[in-house]
Every structure is written in structure tokens, then in C-alpha cells.
Amino acid sequence: MKSPGLALCLLLNAGYVSAADVEDVLGNYMAAWSAHDSSKIVSFFAENVIWYDLPSDSVTQGKEAVGPAIVSAFLGQVDNMYWVRSGDTFVSGNTAIYEWTYGGTFNGNWGDTQVDDKTFAIKGLSTTTINDDGKIVAQKDYYDVASFAQALGVGQ
Secondary structure (H helix, E strand, O other): OOOHHHHHHHHHHOOOOOHHHHHHHHHHHHHHHHOOOHHHHHHOEEEEEEEEEOOOOEEEEOHHHHHHHHHHHHHOOOOOOEEEEEEEEEEEOOEEEEEEEEEEEEEEEEOOEEEEEEEEEEEEEEEEEEOOOOOEEEEEEEEOHHHHHHHHOOOO
């Protein structure tokens, strides 16, 4: 006869993701961004991942759509981009909430305006939720796009 205590312990630990696991995934995910490794960045996403971007108030769903969209949004016109945690990080369950700074030199189009060699640094906050397999199932980014536009010298 199996111990009810052991069964309860196994049930409670099924699907458990520790704060250390969340921190580890987040650290490796951000390292992939720092390395500008698009395929490595996308490898962190679960097949059913969602990405919410506050400035555009848009949700992109599925790894095949999120991967190219998020990489293009943050690496596409900023070859020397950096994205680093710059403030507090809070972990609750399988979700990390953290402050960051994103910056670099922007070269490309901002809407209809060509922008060349404009350095910028903006602050934001994100939540990243991982599943039991260590894959990101939700990435939600919150930042002030007006400050971003101002840094680039373009109107909103």
C-alpha cells in the first residue's frame, strides 16, 4: 500500500517550477538577446507562446509568429541592441516580473520616417511566464513608446 503522504507530496510537486528555475530560464533568455542569437531566442518559446506588446496593444500567438515578430521588433533596426535587467526582479510561481533597460543605435524606419544613427535607452517592465518544460509561454512587455520616439527625434 502506497503512503498517502507520498502521493500527496508527488501531486503537489507535479508541475512545480521553482523560483531558481524561472531565474535560470530568464537569465539564459536574456543572454541569448545579448548575443543577438535569433535562433537561440526563439528556442526559449513554447509552441503556444503569446507575446503582448503594450505600445501597440497587440497580442501575437504561437512560436512561428512570435519568434520573427519579437526578434524583428527589438533587433531588426538596432544591430547593437542591449537589453539588461536594470532594477528589481520579482518571481511568483512560474512568472518573473522585472525592470529593464533596452537601448542601442536605431537605424531604419519609424513609420514613414527614416532614422539614422540615433542612440537611445528606454526603460520598461516585462513579465515572463515559463511552463514546466522551461519554455516561455507568455512574454508581456510594457514600455513608453512616446519616450522611445522622443529619443529617436520623431513625432508620435
